Amino acid sequence: MKYFGTAGIRGEYPHYVSPELAFRVGLALSAYLNENSNINVAWDSRTTSQLLALSVASGIMAGGSKALLLGMLPTPALAYSVRKLGSKAGVIITASHNPPKDNGLKIFDEKGMEYTESKEEKIEELIEKSDNLKLPWNKVGSFAIHDGMLQEFLDDIYHRFSNITPSLQLNVIVDCANGSGSYATPVILRKLGVKVYSLNCNPDGFFPGRYPEPRPDVLMPFHSLLSSLNAQMYLAHDGDADRLSVMTPRHGFLKQDYLIAIYALDKLSEKRRGKIIVSPDVGNSVYEIAERFSAEIIVWKLGKLHEKLVEHPDAILIAEPWKLIDPQWGPWVDGVYQSAYLVSILYKNKMNLDNLVELIPRYYWARGDVAYSSHQEKNNVYSIAITKISELGSDVRDIVRIDGVRVNFNDDSWVLLRASGTEPKIRFYLEAKTKERFQELKDKTLSIIKKSTESSEAKIIDIKINEGY
Numbered sequence: 001m002k003y004f005g006t007a008g009i010r011g012e013y014p015h016y017v018s019p020e021l022a023f024r025v026g027l028a029l030s031a032y033l034n035e036n037s038n039i040n041v042a043w044d045s046r047t048t049s050q051l052l053a054l055s056v057a058s059g060i061m062a063g064g065s066k067a068l069l070l071g072m073l074p075t076p077a078l079a080y081s082v083r084k085l086g087s088k089a090g091v092i093i094t095a096s097h098n099p100p101k102d103n104g105l106k107i108f109d110e111k112g113m114e115y116t117e118s119k120e121e122k123i124e125e126l127i128e129k130s131d132n133l134k135l136p137w138n139k140v141g142s143f144a145i146h147d148g149m150l151q152e153f154l155d156d157i158y159h160r161f162s163n164i165t166p167s168l169q170l171n172v173i174v175d176c177a178n179g180s181g182s183y184a185t186p187v188i189l190r191k192l193g194v195k196v197y198s199l200n201c202n203p204d205g206f207f208p209g210r211y212p213e214p215r216p217d218v219l220m221p222f223h224s225l226l227s228s229l230n231a232q233m234y235l236a237h238d239g240d241a242d243r244l245s246v247m248t249p250r251h252g253f254l255k256q257d258y259l260i261a262i263y264a265l266d267k268l269s270e271k272r273r274g275k276i277i278v279s280p281d282v283g284n285s286v287y288e289i290a291e292r293f294s295a296e297i298i299v300w301k302l303g304k305l306h307e308k309l310v311e312h313p314d315a316i317l318i319a320e321p322w323k324l325i326d327p328q329w330g331p332w333v334d335g336v337y338q339s340a341y342l343v344s345i346l347y348k349n350k351m352n353l354d355n356l357v358e359l360i361p362r363y364y365w366a367r368g369d370v371a372y373s374s375h376q377e378k379n380n381v382y383s384i385a386i387t388k389i390s391e392l393g394s395d396v397r398d399i400v401r402i403d404g405v406r407v408n409f410n411d412d413s414w415v416l417l418r419a420s421g422t423e424p425k426i427r428f429y430l431e432a433k434t435k436e437r438f439q440e441l442k443d444k445t446l447s448i449i450k451k452s453t454e455s456s457e458a459k460i461i462d463i464k465i466n467e468g469y
Contacts, residue, residue, distance in 0.1 A: 006421030010104030026059020028126035035064025079332035181241025256321035
């Protein structure tokens, strides 16, 4: 698609994401839903977000619908608001974890579910025809300001967990990256009995506290704060609080698979079996927990797992690294809810996260980004790299071609190569039981990418690799 990628529309302002494009998106959405629809609009803390929010609201009104302006909200609160207010759709202005100069738009349906690819394709078709969609003066829509949605969102989360008695004292650092979760997660955790130390919880679109993507290399410089403040957890969001990363005193940055495995263990301990929807980069820890309870694992594209929820409404958990959808709460990714859910699990188990992680199978792992100057370069390199996967080794169990190419080996190690849908980067992921096998696969993967880069006459701008156990 021309505009929509892995997670809505996203790119640099104003060269890709502009007020004109936002207006056209609002106009197309209004036409798609038919006039006289209520459409919620909210935004994150980026410097361009208010401008783009008013632009998309203008397009909504030009198409004959009503724009409900909700103010700055975490993305999950906007998704929640659509269902809560009975609106036809919602638009959030955010670029999530991207750099400050970027921005974007995501659209949610009447249930609070992010638009599927088929719906996004229809919006794109209407964007291309938007010059003909403006209604005459006597049919344009209006706007209204709706205050208090964040409080309603937090109140509903609290009521889901208020019956769980705090069984231990939790001291938690909450780092909201100067994003739109700043007035959400610290508040809900305090209500649940947690002693919260707020860090980077003043909204600021320049993200002065840290880069908004909560990666290990971004967060580990803050790890010493855990011992300084005698805290058991460091919870970190991205710019719009749909993601959550966690550090602990003993284990440092927790691989997201271990959190997903903890959530799966909690759900399956109650349900005994069920379906779990995950992305291709989820590792063996989750698969082992699922196998223990005879649960079914369903794999689908990163950023599009909600589409499988439509096919499998009985799924008990939907997760990819950083992101969690709990169908009992709603069909949207929610980092604020995830924080409260994690605290509730610790209360139920009467143990801190460092001890709970010891119950989860662990592997050596790496997640890497190889950056290029353009999407075209990235795509050229990737198309060559996936033809060289045989160089990883011959002891292959199977190859999965969903949102990339994942090679699973007979010793339970695996490598995934995929092209980012939001940035000019090739991402690679790998996992192995032994350190020696891990190093072997990492070296071979990097060799394939570098040789493919040379073959396509491209140039690597940067390589970032996070790894652990």
